Amino acid sequence: MPPDELIRKLVAFADDHGAGGDPFPVGAGSMTLVRQRQPTLIYPVVYRPIFCLVLQGEKQTYLGSQTVRFGAMQSLIVGLDLPAQARVVSASRTEPYVALALPLDMALIRELALEIDRPGKSSPASGAVASGRADAAIVDAMRRLFELSQMPEAGKVLLPLLLREIHYWLLTAKHGAILRQVAEQDSHAARIARVIAGIRRDIAASLRVDDLAGDAGMSVSAFHAHFKELTGTSPLQFQKQLRLMEARRLLQAEKLSVSRAAFQVGYESPTQFSREYSRHFGLPPRADKAQGPSQAAL
Template structure:
């Protein structure tokens, strides 16, 4: 199913833009390519809602303690902003890990949800499906074809103006229709537990410096505090406090590496009252102190 020609063209494109072993963006917003010629250690990662189509090699992400492995011929779907850890587990100089990733437009998903009602599972079935924010499954040939056409738009601005909206819409439809796209379908149901938890996640993400108020979050989700805790952890594999801590630390690392202020300033910006506590938790999370991390990136 996976076309060797597409893998070769991504390899040549990576050479042309002179990238290393990290994901690299394209002029198509939210469309990222990966070519990594070596396995990697476990690294903290902050996923946005996305789909990652693997053409060669394998990668592993974790939802809590549970590994989610996805390899050639499979697609990873992430439905929510979610802090996790991941690593490339199948790559070599001769057979690198090659993948295409696209950030998802949830507004577009919602506009397509009604059209899916005639082709996907009914609401009653969806409300009983397992709630997980990350899932992997076999890549639909139609999805692979659409992703290849998206790749073909790179460097063709005239084609992008006409074809890009159509291809993006098709890709989102294919993902909603996918066997392992249940979480996306549940997210489109306003009263599902997933959509309610998504509102709480959005609230935490929008103001990471604010203290967690379970009463406010559970009210936003339309749940009792105990029910909110249960469903939040079933979706994210973390408690709200753990989730916020990971989000804060990931955001702090991004700002540190980008040079956006001193360590102390960034600690306060993401919600820490004690720079000492921030440095201690940062080192525990990333294996290096904030200052050393910044120096290593410069």
């Protein structure tokens, strides 16, 4: 199927199901669809390991000082959990931003890496997020995954096979270096990934960089350097961003009070929390809570 025909099908699906700028579940393998008809302001986002295929339009993601751009017929691979900022920069009513996204199964990535003698070029990942051209194989596989969502009987048999195929293409992709690195049990990326998982599990815990470096089996200087290379920020700043993002979710989705949200994510002072929240999001927590969730797109 030519890309233009797939785009038309996806836009029609979004229109039929009332999907807007927020990720809309398609129903196959946790795939989501975004159809955005206008550019967005920069918004905060917490990425999980995910693959995003852009079919039309363009988006930018910001990690510290790093900017990753990806547009039509390009894909984004995120190999770690990390806070970031993003915006859709190219979208219109006649040519909307259209993208499909799929959460990555890192256990499957590691399993496939063991089965492949040379899963891809062994150059180290320069960051947890990378973009590159989407070749015909991955576009076709994502098309079939979308179509499978409309064939529930076939999905029972074919979905695991198709997900395995997609993960294979990503693992062997030129811009899939972060996946190959995380799949190596003792690589720097794998060690950082384990530390990040611990930070996310207990977001309110007090952190000491010495302890995190010990958990990663690295010296403090090496740990700090590798952490910043992959995530674009320092370990403590990383935790702060995660705390603020979780607090925002608690305020807007769980309707917690400002002080309760602050304490729940590890702040001892609601005043300090409000100050850092305002600096990060541009609004004090009460005003941001009243405004409601901002629109986000993959």
